[in-house]
Amino acid sequence: MSTSTPPRLPRSAHLDQLAEQLWDAVAAADEYTATRLVLCALDDDADPEAVLLDVIARVQCRVGEEWAANRISVAQEHAATAINERAVAAVSVHPAARTTVTRGRIAVACVDGEWHGLPARLLAEVLKLRGWRVDYLGAQVPTPHLIAHLHRTRADMVALSSSIATRLPTAHAAITACQAVSVPVLVGGAAFGPQGRYAKLLGADAWAPDARAAADRLARGPLPRPQAGHQQFDDLPHLDDQEYTFVFRGSASLVRHVFTALEDAYPAMRTYDDLQRERTAEDLAHVVEFLATALYLDDPDLFTRFITWTAQILVARGVPAMSLPPALGLLAGELKDFPRATRILRAGTRSLPTAPFTAAGKHA
Template identity: 80%
Template sequence: MSTSTPPRLPRTGDTEQTAELLWKAVSAADEYAATELVLRLLDEGTDPESVLLDVIAQVQGRVGEEWAANRISVAQEHAATAINERAVTAVSTHSAARTAVTRGRITVACVDGEWHGLPARLLAEVLKLRGWQVDYLGAQVPTPHLIGHLHSTRADVVALSSSIATRLPTAHAAITACQAVGVPVLVGGAAFGPEGRYAKLLGADAWAPDARTAAGHLAQERLPRPASDHQRFDDLPHLGDQEYTMVARNSATLVRSVLTGLEDAFPAMRAYSELQRERTAQDLAHIVDFLATALYLDDEDLFTRFIAWTAQILVARGVPARSLPPALDLLDRELKDFPRAVRILRAGTHALTTAPFTAAGNIA
């Protein structure tokens, strides 16, 4: 609970200083100070959309950065996100955010398996402010339930959000299913890659890098209802080699095999505690999941970006990045009969082995 005197708010429009005040409240796990701050902003005339996107969203981005740098724990990251979600709720219920419906109806949801719901929630609130009737379905929405909802509401558009690239095959299924019932799909989130490169590949009708751009795009251009054969899975002909299917189905077996082989390939692992072994297994599972996704998209850049990011995360947590190449080499051996998988794994190894390392074996 906050016991301090509320700080003086910066002058209107100084969102950077305001975001700093919210960050202090969020990082201190002070829910009351955070919600009081956003309510005072609205009371004093700050535009609700600016509070959502220039203050709350900016602070949430910083939360992710602090976690990646190992300056806050997973528990602290979850607590901070929960407080930001409550701050969004405070904005949405304020009288300044009550807007009449002047546009059509839109469904906003996260793809199944995507638990980062805050970006979608922010979009939903911005669209309400822009005059849309919004059905916000939240995180991890199974595609059959999404389609059932569309049948009952006759939405004009679906906005799908995903931050995790490994959910892209699921996103593809959701996009295809929505279009099959005649509803166009706008997608957004980090999962769709730089400049939304995977949005086009997976047949989405539109892509936006952020909530403000998405709302602007929908205001300028009405997305046409697609024909029932607008998008089919055979638009990804490389899937015919079954490499994606085989890797995805055998991911647990691959993780166990590599985990066993790592004791010889990376002798330092022999001294690992049970907790360290468990975390290593989790890291390997993520590597296999990203490999499978790269096979689905036939895009090695997705895998190399993930591997580079993983190396940075490990370094921040005091784990030498030199532990990654042996794991990729073991996967290479396990999948020697899968040419696309081998190509992608070797691209990842090349990205790691050509990076500068410190004397401790970490990426410089």
């Protein structure tokens, strides 16, 4: 009989296995098992940063995918996120995660109106592991409070997170305000678009696609401090046409008018119950919000990506994507005197497939 020690699995295989186990616990809403799994992994010398980013963050991405596919409810998604947040907290207090501060001070915050706090929390914990003194300010941080914090703490830089593209105008204001007090800003999150295309447009000093890349970027050297008044709003000259301002300020009226007319343009709506009608109004509000943001950035692609994503989400929930073109057409009618808005709405309509989506999100 052989008495040799069985071969150890590669570290990546251990992390894959841990991620599957954590997903099972999160899906079962088993907070105790979820936290025990990550603590036991750290007891067994797992790297804390890998547990945060290759296990917990990976599971959280799966939570989002399951919600989008309508395999879990909003309540289940919130519960799963809360458990993952508890798992992050468990990692943060484990002895393996204790580090000495060897770098500067950084404030990590979500843009005002951004309630997805977990990505920012993951970044904060990774930066602590890398030796930074981190002030994690959490979700939905109003810009005046962020600036007051910078004045009080004399932080070396700010890391701003946003997952929702409609928060980009607010992010622009926050970036500008931080730079006005000579504090550089690194941004990240899905809101800033593919390859961070909107980070540069809005004047951020740096962008990173994820927490590991952000920590690596800061490890290469500090961001240079901007001079006071460095970033101003005149870098978006297309806003002079006031289309963004009109759509943003008139969003409630636009939604109301389109909703009222939609029953004639899309007769199937006449059979909707109260809950379906309420959700239709919410969907229209999101459409107008994304239109306003596309106008702010002067980027039709942002709107078309949102519309095609919305079509897939609707179909996953049993709502025909055919309901979108009539709504976009009515909105274009309301905004017929606004050339950029109508151009963006036409692009969104063209992005929708002529054939209906199947429940799997593919063309029939």
